[in-house]
Amino acid sequence: MLLQRFLIRLLTMLITLFGVAVVVFVVIRIAPGDPIAMMLPPGATDADIGRLRALYGLDKTIVEQFFIWLSGVVRGDFGTSISLRQDVLGLVFNRLPATLELAIVALLMAVAIGGTTAILGARERGTAVEAGIDIASGAALSIPDFLWGLVLILLFGVLVPIFDISGRVSPQLDLPFVTQFYFFESLLRLRFDLTWDLLKHMLMPAVALALPLAAIIAQLLKQSLKEVLDLDYVVLARVKGFSETQVILREALKNAALPTLTLIGVQFTFLIGGTVIVERLFSYEGLGNMAIDAVINRDLPLIQGIVLVFALLFVLINLVVDMMYALLNPRLRHG
Amino acid sequence: MDEARIIRRRLSPRLWLAGGWLLLALLAAIFAPLVAPQDPLAQDLMLERLPPFWLDGAEPGYWLGTDSLGRDLLSRLIFGGRIAFIVAFAAAIAACVVGSTLGLIAGYFGGWADRIISRIVDIWMAFPPVLFAILLVAVLGTGLSSVILAIAIIDWTRFCRVIRAEAMGQSRMDYVENARIAGYGRIGIMLREVLPNVVPSIVALLSLEMGIAVIVEAILSFVNLSISTDDPTWGGIIAEGRLSIHQAWWVLVFPLITLILTVLSFSQFGEALKTRFDPVLR
Numbered sequence A: 001m002l003l004q005r006f007l008i009r010l011l012t013m014l015i016t017l018f019g020v021a022v023v024v025f026v027v028i029r030i031a032p033g034d035p036i037a038m039m040l041p042p043g044a045t046d047a048d049i050g051r052l053r054a055l056y057g058l059d060k061t062i063v064e065q066f067f068i069w070l071s072g073v074v075r076g077d078f079g080t081s082i083s084l085r086q087d088v089l090g091l092v093f094n095r096l097p098a099t100l101e102l103a104i105v106a107l108l109m110a111v112a113i114g115g116t117t118a119i120l121g122a123r124e125r126g127t128a129v130e131a132g133i134d135i136a137s138g139a140a141l142s143i144p145d146f147l148w149g150l151v152l153i154l155l156f157g158v159l160v161p162i163f164d165i166s167g168r169v170s171p172q173l174d175l176p177f178v179t180q181f182y183f184f185e186s187l188l189r190l191r192f193d194l195t196w197d198l199l200k201h202m203l204m205p206a207v208a209l210a211l212p213l214a215a216i217i218a219q220l221l222k223q224s225l226k227e228v229l230d231l232d233y234v235v236l237a238r239v240k241g242f243s244e245t246q247v248i249l250r251e252a253l254k255n256a257a258l259p260t261l262t263l264i265g266v267q268f269t270f271l272i273g274g275t276v277i278v279e280r281l282f283s284y285e286g287l288g289n290m291a292i293d294a295v296i297n298r299d300l301p302l303i304q305g306i307v308l309v310f311a312l313l314f315v316l317i318n319l320v321v322d323m324m325y326a327l328l329n330p331r332l333r334h335g
Numbered sequence B: 001m002d003e004a005r006i007i008r009r010r011l012s013p014r015l016w017l018a019g020g021w022l023l024l025a026l027l028a029a030i031f032a033p034l035v036a037p038q039d040p041l042a043q044d045l046m047l048e049r050l051p052p053f054w055l056d057g058a059e060p061g062y063w064l065g066t067d068s069l070g071r072d073l074l075s076r077l078i079f080g081g082r083i084a085f086i087v088a089f090a091a092a093i094a095a096c097v098v099g100s101t102l103g104l105i106a107g108y109f110g111g112w113a114d115r116i117i118s119r120i121v122d123i124w125m126a127f128p129p130v131l132f133a134i135l136l137v138a139v140l141g142t143g144l145s146s147v148i149l150a151i152a153i154i155d156w157t158r159f160c161r162v163i164r165a166e167a168m169g170q171s172r173m174d175y176v177e178n179a180r181i182a183g184y185g186r187i188g189i190m191l192r193e194v195l196p197n198v199v200p201s202i203v204a205l206l207s208l209e210m211g212i213a214v215i216v217e218a219i220l221s222f223v224n225l226s227i228s229t230d231d232p233t234w235g236g237i238i239a240e241g242r243l244s245i246h247q248a249w250w251v252l253v254f255p256l257i258t259l260i261l262t263v264l265s266f267s268q269f270g271e272a273l274k275t276r277f278d279p280v281l282r
Helices: A002-029 A035-039 A046-055 A062-074 A088-123 A128-142 A145-159 A182-188 A192-228 A232-239 A244-281 A287-296 A300-328 B003-010 B013-030 B073-109 B111-125 B129-140 B144-171 B174-181 B186-222 B234-243 B250-277
Strands: none
Touching: A002 A062, A002 A300, A002 B111, A002 B129, A088 A128, A088 A182, A088 A192, A088 A244, A088 A287, A088 A300, A128 A192, A128 B250, A145 A192, A145 A244, A145 B186, A145 B234, A145 B250, A182 A192, A192 A244, A232 A244, A244 A287, A244 A300, A244 B129, A244 B186, A287 A300, A287 B129, A300 B129, B013 B073, B013 B250, B073 B111, B073 B144, B073 B186, B073 B234, B073 B250, B111 B144, B129 B144, B129 B186, B144 B186, B174 B186, B186 B234, B186 B250, B234 B250
């Protein structure tokens, strides 16, 4: 049952990825600007342009180009970046860890902030505290990450300059890292001086990404907790003499968490989508920042590679969430 | 009625505040040439980086100060509002028409129509939206119609997903069955029976989408991919403000406040409309 579900999901995932590949390929090819003409100096002859076109395979039909590119992608060959003249997959893997670190730190913050707020709101249900939480989370939810980023830049970059507002790490530092996961590696190497520097750069973009998600978690988890708190077994725990906080943490939380867990999965893909502009805002050297440069430079192979990697990430997260839901939900487990 | 609910109810003035702000901003944008104190494009290096009116060194007539080229910030914000509102209305309506139509078809007819439309929605959801928007505008060429088209191409799925689910729920109701027995055609039922019942959701989503469109336009002009660089846009002013943040904070603060108020107002409106139309929440 579970295996069948998994295989069906895997198949739809492949169809989705194929669809993304087709859409991005078609969209890019209808672009009026000529990427080859932009690469060459103004004095280039038609013969030069023709040679370069053939080199990048741009002299073939769109359908041919698509299948040449797709067969390469399947073998792990995403082509060569036109603006950076390097292997696309290499470039993407070089930048992806920075984006993943940022997204994961942001997710953890969102869960911490949203979870705490939800528990507080459920404990103080029906009071002015709950109303305040509702208003604050409503506002946090309506303001997107881009605007939160700007607010944070003004508050903690200019008004009280305690955090860095651009880059991933201070450029003068000597980095001993072998992976691109600087933040996680600095923790493992116990180089907390570097961890602190990385965190000072990462904190504001991460908070900007985390706040809207934290608000959604706070709202949904609080709602689920309030529903569970009226059930008999919770009332029983209260009669046994547990405090309200203990009742929530020990009894209610594990039964109220499932809808929130599912939601977090879907919302995590939105959060990753948000890294594109937030990285740009904070000049953070991640995949999204590189993607915007690639679009501005009309670097077709690089754009295709980045979009496909993002899409792969999104469908993988959805697959994991779906499987987790199936495993955790007793009705589906035995169904 | 508990305390939280009383406080929530007392806050209905915020709907008036939201409406008031949107009306003010809209009127200022429409009558921009009459309202704006200065020419938004006029550069004057003698007047560069003037602070807002309450600070030392401010000049009368330049209420919110000037940017690094000496252009009046308030006038640029007022003219930028024109672009913002045009994009908000046009893009949201376009996304709404496409998304609601497809959602209605998928939800009411089901079967193959639903399978194909849902698959396309899945593909669309696998794109990072901001990157998709930037890519589309780069491909379509910068300009007002490209920005509107790009937002509509990306955001129709927001309408499609919600309306599909609602239409699916509605088409299982007794009244639809009765209409079928009464001899109405399927398209007739869809348009005359199902559509009116999903209109409240469409209207609420439309208001939310206008706020989203304003933000996407700001993001596009922030990365310098919206309309021609001469015309002032909120995102363009923010990009300038981000660069001169240590010399002239006001160039970032005022467009940011404008954007936040506008987005909050649109979402408040959407929420209020949803509650008003929903008999359970009301």
